[in-house]
Amino acid sequence: MTTLFSLEGRKALVTGGGQGLGFAMARGLVEAGASVALVDIDGEKARRAAKSLASAGGRVLGVTGDVTSAADAKRAVEEVAHALGGIDLLFNNAGISIMAPAEEVSLKDFIRTYEIDVFGLFTMSQTAFSALRESGRGVIVNIASMAGINVLFPQEHTAYNSAKAAVIMITKSLAVEWAPFGIRVNAIAPG
Numbered sequence: 001m002t003t004l005f006s007l008e009g010r011k012a013l014v015t016g017g018g019q020g021l022g023f024a025m026a027r028g029l030v031e032a033g034a035s036v037a038l039v040d041i042d043g044e045k046a047r048r049a050a051k052s053l054a055s056a057g058g059r060v061l062g063v064t065g066d067v068t069s070a071a072d073a074k075r076a077v078e079e080v081a082h083a084l085g086g087i088d089l090l091f092n093n094a095g096i097s098i099m100a101p102a103e104e105v106s107l108k109d110f111i112r113t114y115e116i117d118v119f120g121l122f123t124m125s126q127t128a129f130s131a132l133r134e135s136g137r138g139v140i141v142n143i144a145s146m147a148g149i150n151v152l153f154p155q156e157h158t159a160y161n162s163a164k165a166a167v168i169m170i171t172k173s174l175a176v177e178w179a180p181f182g183i184r185v186n187a188i189a190p191g
Contacts, residue, residue: 008033011084011135013077015067015124016094018045021143021190025091030058034089037080039065041094059084067094067120073127081131088135090128092121092142092167097160105159113159118166125174129183138183142171146191164189 012029016022017038029036030053038053040046043064050062061083065076081087095117098109125140132138146152148164171187178185 006033007089010034010088011080011086012036012089012091013039013080013087013124013128014091014093015039015065015120017091018042018049018062022091022093023049025093026060027053027056029089029091030056030060035059035084037061037063037084037087039063039067039076039080039094041066067092067124068115070123070127073120073123077124077127077131086135087128087131088138090124090132090138090140092124092140094120094124095143095163097157099155099157101156102158110159113163114166117160117163118170121167122170125170125185129178129181132183133178133181136182138178138181140171140174140183140185142167142185142187144168144171144187144189146189149189152191 007029012034014022014026014036017026018040026036026038038046038050046062050060053060063076063079066072096113098113121142144167145164147161148168151161168187171185175185
């Protein structure tokens with residue numbers, strides 16, 4: 001019996017899947033019948049999370065991957081595509097938020113936020129493009145934030161706010177550019 005929300009036969013890659021929102025999304029994907037790869041910079045955490053999800057009966061694997069490295073992203077995407085037989089769902093969840101007043105945040109922390117939240121998302125999307133196109137039903141879900149739409153005062157995280165605004169525009173741009181290839185691109189903005 002199929003259900004409206006069945007993901008039976010779908011193959012998903014979730015970045016930052018070792019904990020938090022990524023882990024919760026992976027659980028939902030597994031419960032809906034998808035095979036899921038958790039990619040996380042902390043490979044041991046990804047493997048433990050995958051093991052806990054697999055115990056519920058799903059096909060899940062944990063993969064070490066740094067979204068800020070093009071070479072590492074390529075290796076992780078190839079490993080996942082080989083293990084799962086392709087990729088047709090990409091959840092760009094990996095991200096950080098460094099709280100600091102704008103006048104005090106270091107340029108290093110500002111850049112690091114963009115490396116993970118923006119450049120990592122773009123790198124993973126670009127790297128997974130071929131697999132998503134080949135699936136014939138590729139989907140990318142980018143994790144933005146309501147902080148990318150509105151300033152969430154009193155939280156002081158200018159880097160995060162602006163990075164998540166960039167995620168929203170990248171999502172819109174990819175949605176238009178990749179629609180002809182059968183790839184749907186959306187963002188959700190938790191808050």
